[in-house]
Amino acid sequence: MNPPGSPQFQLPSFRDGFVGGGMQQRPNGSGYAPDIQYDFPAHSMDTHQRTHAPHVPHNFGHAQPNASGSSFPAAEPTCIPLPDDENDDFPSPHLLLGRMARPASKVAGVRRSEPKGKGKQKAIDLPVPSGSGSQKRKLSTPTPQCADVKKPRGRATGAANYVSEDLDGLFDILEEHLPLGGKAWNSAADDYNQWAEENGRPAHTTKSLELKFKQLVKTSKPTGNAECPPHIQRAHEIEMLMSEKAGSRDLDDEDIVDASDAIIITSNEEDVKQVNVKVKVEKPRVPIARRPPADCIATQNTARNTSQDLLATITNVLDPDTRRARNEEHSVNALQTGQIFTLTSQLREAQRVADDLRNQLMEADRQRNASERRADRAELLEMMTERRGAQVVSRKDLSPGFAPRVGSRRHSKVHSQPRKCLYRQEITYAGGGKSVRWIGGSDDNQDEVQGFKDSPGTRRITYYDDDDSDNSVDPIRKPHRHRDVSPLTIQPPTPYNPPASGFDNSQSSGNLAVGGGFDAVVTPQLQPRVGISLTVSPHCHYADDLTTRARAED
């Protein structure tokens, strides 16, 4: 027998028996493993117990350890003789367990192709193949090939501190992205670096930006100064937006446990039975309780008994009143959600109808404009035809497929009494666009009667005509007596009916000269009097005569 403290008495710990650490000299000299709990006092051990490992049951294994090594009947598993030991003592547990203990033959993960380390160990031990595995680890952890080139620790050379400008730019980008995960942070960091490049600021890595932001968020209040720095305040605001985006918020203790709702668990069996009923607690939709930082937990719950909090939370969850109230709240939420959906769909439908009506209005406006343009062209052709005296040309020949308009506000009188047209007026609007109107009789001052005023920049050009200008070669007429709103007053030349023998019917370009067999150029003259100068260039032998007659002034 070896007294405690002797080398023979020293036994390995249970862990050492499996790990293979063997027997080691303990610094305390006792030889007991420090991580073993003994449930009997040392003074109560008899010789038999003190001889053998106190943490091994006396009937542990196949044999009852015996110093003498005497055998027992084979029927007793405890009487199986032990192999010879060099110490002639109870064999070490690690020797016994080496034969008895076998690892489980069926364990999870045996189907995996190759053994891998867990978590970071895998990334450190094994090279990460490209395109698979952890991208994050692949970036941050060097592979064995490049493990020799150890990245220098500490701050990188040339890394500049954050200044207010950098923080403002970072806050702007974070406020736009509201990153919640790593990918979002990468995107935000890309934008920030792009912004930094444009503004001549140093770029930072994603982790640096994230660390800086979270460092600002968790900045504690300085004692003695109640003013929160603006950048920290803005960081808090952005962090709040992130929480809202994630559909979570911090919960105070009052939100978690309401003392008035807590129930008391007694030893009554009926109460216990009620409590033990399985309750499927529905997951709350919003808000989700978000775990506060560890330091917040430590500071807020320091004085609170954790078990009591847990018990209070459980009892609160299982409270029938609380459950009923929760169900009612869920019902109300569901009803409100349904109403919101209904209103949203109605709003969307109304917007769609409004868009359709707007499109129809625009289409009708376009059609109206096109019709007016066609009507103007038709009227112009009609007037030109009539003034040529070509009565043989019918209207439908001039405008095939276009029916004459009847009842138009602006042109009804023109159509009904085309010969009453006294002059033609072209209106060029300041905002673009142009309109042509034929005015005669009492219709010429229609705008004044209706109170219409020309907008600034609007220009009116009026071509005057007289009823007695039937096919007259003289193109010059006096300005109409009714009004002359434009400094340029031009009367179109009366079409010239060429003789049957070969005059060409060319027309000059522009609105200053129209004619058959000659070109007419009208030049306005404002000094000394308002008038025009008309130059006619005939294409025939009448040129001299026509030029002489046409040159006139009023």
Next chain:
DNA sequence: TCAATTCCGATGGTAGGTCT
């Protein structure tokens, strides 16, 4: 010079997915 700041690596925890 030194406090503040930044970066990096290490460590541990958590949650979700996969596999047995």
Next chain:
DNA sequence: AGACCTACCATCGGAATTGA
């Protein structure tokens, strides 16, 4: 259901740099 794997995150400490 449980073990394992993986990604992600928080935290800490050391080292280097920055700027007052």
